[in-house]
Amino acid sequence: MAGGYVGKILKVDLTTKNVSTEPIDEGVAKKYLGGKGYAVYLLYQYIKEYELKGLSPKDIDPLGPENVLIFATGPGTGVPRFPSPGRYHVMALKAPLTGSIGSGNAGGKWGTSLKNSGFDGIVLEGVSDTPVYLAIVDGKAEIRDAGDLWGRNIFDTTRVLTSVVGGKNTSVTCIGPAGENLVPMAVIMNDEHRAAGRAGLGAIMGSKKLKAIVVSGDQKVSVANPEEFKDVADRCLDALKKNPVTGEGLPTYGTAVLVNIINNVGALPYKNWQTGVNPDAESISGETLSEKYLIRKNMCWACTIGCGRVTNVKSGPFQILASEGPEYESIWALGSSTGVKDLDAVVKANHYCDELGLDTISSGSTIAAAMELNEKGYIPEEDLQGLDLKFGNASAMVEAVWRTAYKVGFGKYLALGSKKLCESYGHAELSMSVKGLEMPAYDPRAVKGIGLNYATSNRGGCHVTGYTIAPEVAGIPEKLDPLATEGKALWVKIFQDFTSTVNSTINCLFDTFALGAKDYGELLSAVTGWDISEDEILKIGERIYNLERVIINRLGFDGKDDTLPTRLLKEPMPEGPAKGQVADLEKMKEEYYKLRGWVNGIPTPGKLRELEIEV
Amino acid sequence: MVMPIVNVSAKILLFATLRDKYGVRELEVKCDGTVRNLLENAAKTLNKGFLARIYDISRNKVREDIIFTINGRNIKDIKGEIGIKDGDRVAIFPPLAGG
């Protein structure tokens, strides 16, 4: 087997409790690498198998036995001196929040520990009838009873299982009450504070009654050309240290440093996206977080950047001894989108999300949508059961978070996610989501390219599919005018393709602020022993993105779903530097489809042939 | 030709490491309407190093790595003449990104 791979995938059928091992297929790995790419390939094999059996992918119940959940590492994962190599990717055939493909990426050390345990990935099928957890120790996997753990939060589950399983490099990924309660915004959390978030991956684990996966062992990952790798890795790590963003900005302030600059360009959504200017941004900014809440910095396994924060709230009703984050997106969703300016409350709500296993972006955005519904008089008082959901009400926001996880009181409505919540009150237009997934913290009226990326992202409203904020706001690798549409389609396509390769490598997307496709080609060539050029890096990404698109087409999505909420398309930005602007999607989308070789959001047979995708 | 004397006042806001380094969050600065003069005058209050950190004097322009915005628009994106007007809000950031 090529360097970078342990060479084995664990397959677990939770219905029959059958556990088996499959070798990594080197031909597939060459075309799709690992992580997201390899998982997308495997998911497509399930689609074909189900279709042969007469089951339409559209009819798959995301919370039923046919749904498949894959945990995957890549050839860079767990390789010491590979830039930020502790990450892993989770993919699901169908996500409960959206009905589209499920995809999430997490840091910490679990990805590395999975390889240490003897596997590159895990494929989970079926559903267990009782709560279980999976223990993988030194190449052996066991399904064990989790009756005692069911109902426990993320922190307790992690600590108990770390000590029960013991061993070397032990790491736990698990769900909390939100996942158990099948909340479609539930995440999978590893190492206590790292989330494979978005679209309800945690609820899929909950439906399979799989509480946790514990991995442990000391299997090392070999590198094909150690000398060559040392040279390339040294050069890349040096570039990361010297780069002002990865060497200074992110380590000093973490991601929260974005609050002020995004607000400054008029793109920080405020009060459920009614405007892009938050008058209280300073009080929830990265600078304020560092000054008043930061205890120390933290990092994922072997990361040279180290953007993590350990924080606390020293006193008052939202006191916390120690937590992690909140990240920029979480501050925005729980703070700016809800109009809450009390950072104590935002830190507390973020902590609850980690403790209970909730996606901060979707939870905060759904609460914000409920606040707007309520302020406009669309929610009957009896539904709210005393929860005073008004913009800026910090305690109501914090309470709404735990109510969502437990589906208690109005929490049972919040737990629908913003799309179904707004639809159920007759105002679908107030859900700020794409394909049912709540959008992250950049208003496309003020930053045009990111709007095209949200609209065309396969998993739904997502920024990390193609993070064009880098050129449009930060000027990386070059400055683009955020209000212009010209040329943005090509940027979005390239970013989406490159990111697909990064998520299949796998390392951290933040490395791409300093490293480009050429660096990835050299790193991966040295690790695997294959010859991977800069062009091949982008081609692999394009192949992955297209096969993922083929899957979502089979799930029923096409061009009509590649859109944005009406508010962004029709309501001009009321103030700030983007005053009067709307999202301008259609022109960019037409150009994007042409560049992609798609018609109405569907790849043409010619395009698939060109990318050597066998359908 | 005699240039008219311009006397405008703008608010400068500093963020992230720049705020740490110069110990100031915001300051009101008078200038002749040019970016250079605005920064020269700010440097009198902050310290001499400020001008050199933000402005490349030899090339007579804001340093490439600095994110310099006037009323939320990055000067790299502004077409035509760049000048400071009375009441402008000038926000200056070091290189930064996140996600």
Ligand code: SF4
């Ligand atoms: S940059 Fe931050 S999120 Fe990325 S791997 Fe490093 S510590 Fe983790």
